[in-house]
Amino acid sequence: MKTTNDHRPVGAYIPNEDRYKSEFFKNAGKTGLQLPLVSLGLWHNFGEGDDLFQGRKILRKAFDLGITHFDLANNYGPPYGSAEENFGRLFKKDFANYRHELVIATKAGYDMWPGPYGNGGSRKYLFNSLDQSLQRMGLDYVDIFYHHRPDPTTPMEETVLALSDMVRQGKALYIGISNYYEVEQMTEMCQLMEKYNVPFVLNQLKYSMFERKPEQQVAWAEEAGYGIIAFSPLAQGVLTDKYLNGIPEDSRVAKSESYLKQDDTFLSRVEKVKALNEVAQDRGISLAQMALLWVLRQKSVCSVLAGASREEQLEENVKLMEQPALTADELDRIEKILAG
Numbered sequence: 114m115k116t117t118n119d120h121r122p123v124g125a126y127i128p129n130e131d132r133y134k135s136e137f138f139k140n141a142g143k144t145g146l147q148l149p150l151v152s153l154g155l156w157h158n159f160g161e162g163d164d165l166f167q168g169r170k171i172l173r174k175a176f177d178l179g180i181t182h183f184d185l186a187n188n189y190g191p192p193y194g195s196a197e198e199n200f201g202r203l204f205k206k207d208f209a210n211y212r213h214e215l216v217i218a219t220k221a222g223y224d225m226w227p228g229p230y231g232n233g234g235s236r237k238y239l240f241n242s243l244d245q246s247l248q249r250m251g252l253d254y255v256d257i258f259y260h261h262r263p264d265p266t267t268p269m270e271e272t273v274l275a276l277s278d279m280v281r282q283g284k285a286l287y288i289g290i291s292n293y294y295e296v297e298q299m300t301e302m303c304q305l306m307e308k309y310n311v312p313f314v315l316n317q318l319k320y321s322m323f324e325r326k327p328e329q330q331v332a333w334a335e336e337a338g339y340g341i342i343a344f345s346p347l348a349q350g351v352l353t354d355k356y357l358n359g360i361p362e363d364s365r366v367a368k369s370e371s372y373l374k375q376d377d378t379f380l381s382r383v384e385k386v387k388a389l390n391e392v393a394q395d396r397g398i399s400l401a402q403m404a405l406l407w408v409l410r411q412k413s414v415c416s417v418l419a420g421a422s423r424e425e426q427l428e429e430n431v432k433l434m435e436q437p438a439l440t441a442d443e444l445d446r447i448e449k450i451l452a453g
């Protein structure tokens with residue numbers, strides 16, 4: 114986090130009074146929890162090497178636009194834990210009075226600390242991790258706590274009971290799971306959630322025009338009545354106009370520590386993006402907006418969980434709510450480009 118000799122003033126934060134538009138919210142599955150169509154993820158841009166001033170502007174802009182849902186995980190940073198710490202600092206400065214207007218999520222499931230209790234789905238790991246997350250963020254509870262990925266070495270029942278007890282203890286309001294892609298896994302998980310009366314709200318899955326793996330899940334979720342939140346809906350920025358004319362210096366792919374690499378997959382996707390951009394232009398919207406609308410066409414998807422490095426990106430992305438659904442002809446053109 115770059116804070117040295119940074120004397121730029123930041124005034125008191127007064128949120129935009131017109132931040133709520135009912136058409137921007139959708140219930141997560143059968144639950145009463147409404148989420149904004151566009152949620153903000155803090156996986157990138159909130160770690161120790163990032164600009165806290167910029168992070169603060171992004172959070173403020175998000176809330177001003179009606180983005181009430183901020184998504185974190187124990188291991189976001191780098192280093193692990195630093196995104197939660199930085200979020201906690203900014204929350205205290207700007208959002209403490211608005212806690213009841215926010216849906217704050219965190220997760221545990223990937224490696225977090227050394228040894229047998231810092232990874233997976235055991236009761237020991239999940240409880241210790243949630244306690245640490247609450248401490249880092251300075252919160253009494255999170256709105257959604259996710260098991261971040263399936264753990265075949267822990268009985269599902271142990272994981273579900275731990276999640277259930279977190280809710281009973283008031284540390285989490287709702288429970289989510291993430292990266293559960295197999296329908297059989299989900300069926301078992303949902304049955305256990307019902308058995309233990311767990312307020313299960315969402316499965317968080319990577320879903321975009323370039324990531325079609327969850328489509329079976331997405332269809333099943335619609336029938337079963339639970340919600341999906343789609344992460345990386347812009348394929349980390351590739352499904353925007355950003356890379357149409359080369360690699361901008363400040364883009365994610367240009368950063369050495371990024372998970373997005375300039376490899377063959379990236380290059381072949383950028384070729385398709387040029388054709389996809391023409392479909393968006395014919396409709397008069399940006400490619401980012403079209404990519405988000407494409408994910409949101411699925412009834413079970415209640416929100417797209419996008420990242421942002423600049424306020425303008427958020428402004429552009431939320432404008433999708435002004436758009437009618439993509440037409441059959443547009444969907445067909447997109448499908449042909451993706452198949453090519």
Ligand SMILES: NC(=O)c1ccc[n+]([C@@H]2O[C@H](COP(=O)([O-])OP(=O)(O)OC[C@H]3O[C@@H](n4cnc5c(N)ncnc54)[C@H](OP(=O)(O)O)[C@@H]3O)[C@@H](O)[C@H]2O)c1
Binds near residue numbers: 154155261345349426
């Ligand atoms: N559950 C899981 O396992 C898991 C895994 C990964 C992520 N997630 C969650 O999903 C969130 C989003 O992931 P993501 O950041 O990969 O999502 P994404 O929305 O696919 O990519 C976000 C990036 O796209 C670019 N961007 C966004 N809007 C743009 C616009 N209008 N025009 C041009 N570029 C735009 C920005 O990149 P630049 O920085 O290049 O400007 C931004 O950082 C994460 O923060 C995290 O909360 C969950």
